[in-house]
Amino acid sequence: AQKVTQAQTEISVVEKEDVTLDCVYETRDTTYYLFWYKQPPSGELVFLIRRNSFDEQNEISGRYSWNFQKSTSSFNFTITASQVVDSAVYFCALSEAGDMRFGAGTRLTVKP
Amino acid sequence: GAVVSQHPSWVICKSGTSVKIECRSLDFQATTMFWYRQFPKQSLMLMATSNEGSKATYEQGVEKDKFLINHASLTLSTLTVTSAHPEDSSFYICSARTATYEQYFGPGTRLTVT
Numbered sequence: 001a002q003k004v005t006q007a008q009t010e011i012s013v014v015e016k017e018d019v020t021l022d023c024v025y026e027t028r029d030t031t032y033y034l035f036w037y038k039q040p041p042s043g044e045l046v047f048l049i050r051r052n053s054f055d056e057q058n059e060i061s062g063r064y065s066w067n068f069q070k071s072t073s074s075f076n077f078t079i080t081a082s083q084v085v086d087s088a089v090y091f092c093a094l095s096e097a098g099d100m101r102f103g104a105g106t107r108l109t110v111k112p
Numbered sequence: 113g114a115v116v117s118q119h120p121s122w123v124i125c126k127s128g129t130s131v132k133i134e135c136r137s138l139d140f141q142a143t144t145m146f147w148y149r150q151f152p153k154q155s156l157m158l159m160a161t162s163n164e165g166s167k168a169t170y171e172q173g174v175e176k177d178k179f180l181i182n183h184a185s186l187t188l189s190t191l192t193v194t195s196a197h198p199e200d201s202s203f204y205i206c207s208a209r210t211a212t213y214e215q216y217f218g219p220g221t222r223l224t225v226t
Contacts, residue, residue, distance in 0.1 A: 033213070043150075043203055044219040091155065099146055100207070100215055102156045 003027075004094045004103035012109045013082055020078045021106045023092030027073075029053075034068065034075045035093040035100065045091075051075065082110045114140045116208050118218035125196055125225055132192045133221045135206030141186035142208035146215070147179075150203040162189045196225040 003026040013019045025034065036048040049059060051068050059066045063080045079086055087110045092103040115138040125131050135145055143164050148156040160181050162168045168181035178200075180192040189208075193200055205220040 037217075042219075043205075043222070045205070045217040047217075050214070095213075095215065099158055099161055101158065104155045107153075 004092050004101055006092055006103035006106050008106045009104070010107045010109070012111065014111050015084055016081050017110075018078060018080050019082050019108065019110075020076055021090050021092075021108065023075045023077065023103060025073050025075065025092070025094045027094060027096060029096045031096070033095045035091075035095070036066065036075075036077050037091045037093065037102075039089045039091060039105070041088075048077075048090075079108075082108075084110050084112050086110050114138075114208070114210065114214070114216045116206065116216045116218040118204075118206055118221050120221060121219060122222040123224070125223070127197055127225055128195055130192055130194045131196055131223060132190055133204055133206075133223075135189045135191070135208065135218050137187045137208040137216070140208070140210055142189075142210065143186060144209045145183055145189040146207045146209070147181060147189075147191050148205045148207070150205060150220075152203075156205060159191075193223065196223070198225045201225045 005024045032053045034051045038046040056068050065078045067076045089105045089107045091105045093100050117136045119134045145162045147159045149159050150156045158171050159174045160168045160170045162181045162183040164183045164186050170176045178194055183189040201224050203220050203222050207215050207217045209215045
């Protein structure tokens with residue numbers, strides 16, 4: 001069975017602070033995909049990244065960066081110099097070439 | 113990226129009535145579509161997996177007779193909430209998977225049962 005844990009329910013930071021959202025996953029498969037999505041108040045999921053299990057290279061996209069470590073089964077997401085527009089719920093998800101399962105989500109609030 | 117649409121975006125219905133939600137992949141064919149339900153301040157929970165031309169696979173605890181899923185074509189899946197009750201009020205999100213296993217989500221349908 002696959003499982004995704006986002007231990008941080010809510011995080012509040014002040015604008016320009018860096019913030020890391022944690023994601024730990026469990027799977028028995030060697031082939032799987034990890035995802036991060038952003039869900040603003042409108043509800044529509046915004047795709048941020050997809051990473052397959054064979055690619056442990058960290059990725060940076062603007063102010064966003066992801067740290068994938070198979071040794072600790074973690075796929076953490078860092079926002080550098082956070083902005084008020086980053087306020088949303090962020091979901092980590094796992095797919096084993098089948099359905100996609102989501103973590104509980106982390107609600108990020110960035111205060112001006 | 114690929115586009116998935118849902119219709120309607122929101123619906124209010126009376127208790128006991130049925131509501132149909134459509135999910136369409138607009139620019140790609142999706143042999144597999146998924147239906148999720150999200151209650152306020154909770155995560156997305158997978159309800160069922162829908163394969164074109166075959167019966168949907170429901171997750172444990174999801175009533176197949178209540179949530180009817182039809183995947184009649186490679187671009188359309190429908191979810192019908194039958195005999196809706198207030199506890200069925202939720203945000204329903206569909207997603208469609210491409211042949212290369214990329215998954216795209218619709219904008220969601222907010223259902224309110226009064």
